[in-house]
Amino acid sequence: MPIKHFGVMSVFNLGFTLTVVMLGTMVLGILGGVLGTLLVLRRQALMGDALSHATLPGVMLAFMLFATRSLEVLLIGAFLSASVAYGLMLLIKRHTLLQWDAAMALMLAGFFGFGQWLLSIIQRQGTAAQAGLSRFIFGQAATMLREDVIRLTVVSAVMLIILIGLLKEFKTAVFDPDFFSSLGRSAPGIEWLLRGMTLVFIVLGIRLVGVVLISALLIAPVLTAQQWSVRFHRVLLLSAFIGGVSGLVGTYLSATRANVPTGPVIVFVLGLLFLISILVAPKEGLLRKSFEWHRLKRTLTLYAPLIHLYEQPEGTLRLEDVVRYEVQGYVLKDQDQWRLTAKGEAKVKAMKKVILDES
Amino acid sequence: MNLDILAVALVTAVATSLIGVFLVLRKLSMMTDAIAHTVLLGIVLMFLWVRDLNSPWLVFGATLSGLFTVWLIETLRRVRFVKEDAAIGMVMTMLFSVAILLLSTRLRRTHLHVETVLLGQLEFVMFERTTLPWIGSWPTSLVILSGVLVANVLFLGFFYKEYKVLSFDRTLAHVLGFSPWLLHYLFMTLISLTSVAAFNAVGAILVIAFMVGPVMSARLLTHRLPRLVALTLIVAVFNTLMGYLIAFRWDLNTAASMATMTLLSFLAILIAAPKQGLLSRLWQHHQQTHTIHMLTLITHLKHHEQDDNVAVESNPNTLYEHFNWPQRKTQKLIHRSQKHGYIEQKDAIIRVSPKGWQFYAHATRTL
Structure with missing residues (x-):
């Protein structure tokens, strides 16, 4: 029953x-x-x-x-x-x-x-x-x-x-x-x-x-x-x-x-x-992983020139990049040479760390 | 007596145990367990497609699903860092449950039952027949299994050297330029194919006993690979014949009877094998204990040979106090050593005999 x-x-x-x-x-x-x-x-x-x-x-x-x-x-x-x-x-x-x-x-x-x-x-x-x-x-x-x-x-x-x-x-x-x-x-x-x-x-x-x-x-x-x-x-x-x-x-x-x-x-x-x-899953989930991967790729395409400048201080930058970076405060003109600001260096170091973690 | 059943059983036993040799050596036993269960999914999916239980596409689909299982397990292991045994258990149960769900919902009115898939139906193999050119009509299972047997023999014969190296030394195989990955998947295809062909006759679970059992028995008898292969085949044929006879005599399930014989013959060999058997090991252990005890006694006597109080230290009646052993144990030891002629007793003092010195010198050198 x-x-x-x-x-x-x-x-x-x-x-x-x-x-x-x-x-x-x-x-x-x-x-x-x-x-x-x-x-x-x-x-x-x-x-x-x-x-x-x-x-x-x-x-x-x-x-x-x-x-x-x-x-x-x-x-x-x-x-x-x-x-x-x-x-x-x-x-x-x-x-x-x-x-x-x-x-x-x-x-x-x-x-x-x-x-x-x-x-x-x-x-x-x-x-x-x-x-x-x-x-x-x-x-x-x-x-x-x-x-x-x-x-x-x-x-x-x-x-x-x-x-x-x-x-x-x-x-x-x-x-x-x-x-x-x-x-x-x-x-x-x-x-x-x-x-x-x-x-x-x-x-x-x-x-x-x-x-x-x-x-x-x-x-x-x-x-x-x-x-x-x-x-x-x-x-x-x-x-x-x-x-x-x-x-x-x-x-x-x-x-x-x-x-x-x-x-x-x-x-x-x-x-x-x-x-x-x-x-x-929040940390190891495939969605999160692929999202992070795409974000990393985007960051790298946008800011790769900054890394070049960090590795080779005498290097040059393209005009369209320079305009953006200067506005964002990553680079500064110092006697005809673009130099990384403290903020720029921090940005480069952060990116390098992410790349190291990924590989 | 039905010779069709016996023939299918024998061909199954030979085909499965042959591939079993390399499977056990390569530590893939539980992987095979997973494959044997998940081929069901391939069969079910292919059956939904072609709607014919005797279609060769079923064998194809099932082999593919076996490979898919292997790939899934390895991906899970590599990408998600899951331990191999957990990955095997996970993939196996998941795919199997999907297969059962499909069977019980979509295929309820066909004669593809879970029972037959898991347990096989060796008794009915002669009803499905295929007519081949020149040689006439044979049970379909026998034709398929013979094909798989030939494939196994050819393949393992051709790649014998490669699999030998791969089984015993993976790194060497890599250095010699064999592709372990390719060889692995080829081997897995073979295992998959063999389980699929065999499962119609003996079922998905018992096929594992046929693959693993004979080679494990043979492994207890020899360490040489060629002998291992030969012994494995002998054990497999013996199990099949005995199992078949028992099943025939008392009208019981043939495949289960063969599996039971596989288990029993393994247990018998495990107990009685000449070198690695349990009895032999027990005996060896026993002998070693005696040897060590006699050596201890001789060492003690040697130590006190030139001693002032040799009368006290080498007195057979008080010796147990010096060893701090039970009196009975010490008495037995002295008796045994005397029987071997390693010690001599004179006026309540025991001394090492020349034979004892020889034994001592030999034993200490080999230790």
């Missing part, structure tokens, strides 16, 4: 289910933004992608062993199998000469294939309850129940509290693990905490956006936020904000149109925000 008046959302007259799902994806987006900031800075951005694919065999095994579709059981299975995959990756990294990215790719695809293989066993047995399992691959936010959202929100809130409470520790460990260790704190401990939380995040999130796209929630908000600022705390806040907004807007867009899956829409919204940020 739809309840029309539910908190702030009642302004939009959204149904109760949609409101609940939107809240869920928003919370997930916020958590993804915060966690992703740490992961991207730690250069483990692709961790999410590898781990999410590796959850599949766990889900299938849990289903086969316990013959249940109870979400808790399946999620625990997912968590365990992603942990095993991660453990294997660390093992390979530590004890062999194989590259980390290759290990990641193999575990990603191998575990996914194994999960697929288990799924084909389940399908052969023809259990009636198999239908929901493929949802884990592509995600389906629309089927979230109130209990799902409550669990998601509680777990996310706990993780956010841990993250915020230990923010100083995380920040130091991310930027300078050696310094962090020298303070007598456990850098591996923080590392393991981050890994554990990433696992939990992925296990919670695959149900909403699916295994392929979950890593976007960890990467895209951060890269977007990084276009606007380079300060850790600002990137963190912005990234959480962008993640939350994308979750909210994406879910709304997908719910109001038929047959549009939620995950891709959220990721699409994230992509749009990223593109917009690249264009209009």
